[in-house]
Amino acid sequence: MTQAAVLVLEDGRTFTGEAYGATGTTLGEIVFNTGMTGYQETLTDPSYHRQIVVMTAPHVGNTGVNDEDPESGRIWVAGYVVRDPARRASSWRSRRTLDDELAAQGVVGISGIDTRALTRHLRERGVMRAGVFSGDALATDGERRPTDDLLAEVRSAPAMAGADLAGEVTTQEAYVVEPLGPDGEPLAEPVATVAAVDLGIKAMTPQRMAERGIRVHVLPSTASIDEVLAVQPDGVFFSNGPGDPAAATHEIELLRDVLDRRIPFFGICYGNQLLGRALGFGTYKLGYGHRGVNQPVVDRATGKVEITAHNHGFAVDAPLDGETAAPHDGGRYGRVVVSHVDLNDDVVEGLQALDLPAFSVQYHPEAAAGPHDAAYLFDRFLDLMHDTKGAA
Structure with a gap:
């Protein structure tokens, strides 16, 4: 059963989709990556620490996750945004699915949103702080949290400018x-x-x-x-x-x-x-x-x-x-x-x-x-x- 997720940008724009990976809350600077391959290297690149990464390629996760390609010992991205996650992993090197790997490492993501519209928005407005909310972080006692509350949480996150990481x-x-x-x-x-x-x-x-x-x-x-x-x-x-x-x-x-x-x-x-x-x-x-x-x-x-x-x-x-x-x-x-x-x-x-x-x-x-x-x-x-x- 899929769970709802919402992406909230610092300027107030929101995108609603489905939880991908772990559920919960994640905050960071939202950026987009135009690579059509190499998602595993992107995820494990420490340069993405404290950033929510949007993949502009529509299909992500096709080759699953292997044990040979990581660039470090863990996933560093703060959150992950994809349009169409793979239904199954298909590679002779694959050991597990990307969805399972994100969940195992506690990386909160969102899928099923219009990443092209999101990327165009970031190109026009510039990268900014954002948050992904799903599961108990999105709803309490069956009631969805007000968007204003989510936005306030996003705007409380530290900016990348001035960060010594x-x-x-x-x-x-x-x-x-x-x-x-x-x-x-x-x-x-x-x-x-x-x-x-x-x-x-x-x-x-x-x-x-x-x-x-x-x-x-x-x-x-x-x-x-x-x-x-x-x-x-x-x-x-x-x-x-x-x-x-x-x-x-x-x-x-x-x-x-x-x-x-x-x-x-x-x-x-x-x-x-x-x-x-x-x-x-x-x-x-x-x-x-x-x-x-x-x-x-x-x-x-x-x-x-x-x-x-x-x-x-x-x-x-x-x-x-x-x-x-x-x-x-x-x-x-x-x-x-x-x-x-x-x-x-x-x-x-x-x-x-x-x-x-x-x-x-x-x-x-x-x-x-x-x-x-x-x-x-x-x-x-x-x-x-x-x-x-x-x-x-």
């Missing part, structure tokens, strides 16, 4: 991902060592580096510069993650300590935004962000267009054309160029320091579940570490 998703203990050879077997000695600061890292990211013979020490977001240096890194990596980069004061200061020592640096997504702020640029909240696996980005150095995987609601505010002196501390970090730009809306998608061994991109080159156009960036990082070491 990396500490809520990071690993609590450092761990090591060992290097692999071309045959996939462990290497006795790494070709390089990287200190990867976990701001919400996806499991495939250190795996992509390990596949290139790199030993990766994954460190908590609270790591100090002494803890970073203790692993004797050839390079430092900052991962993706949730929250407002302006609130990440510790991580920005840590990154400046790295830049001051001229240690090669590579950042993706949140790491790109933190490099921007460390260099002295601002960041700002996008109207509805980029989330999906189909964003066209141009590499301005080569003119090559890559189709890329994205998940971000903030962006770096830097001049698009020409070289710019990094604003921080009188330009002590030298010159910077915007290396990549989104072709849909001219959002900054990458930074390249010209006087430091540091670069970053706003998208996800590890790209589980694809596309893989940007995988070469891990090779570029390895080359940067080797070139810097050779010049020392």
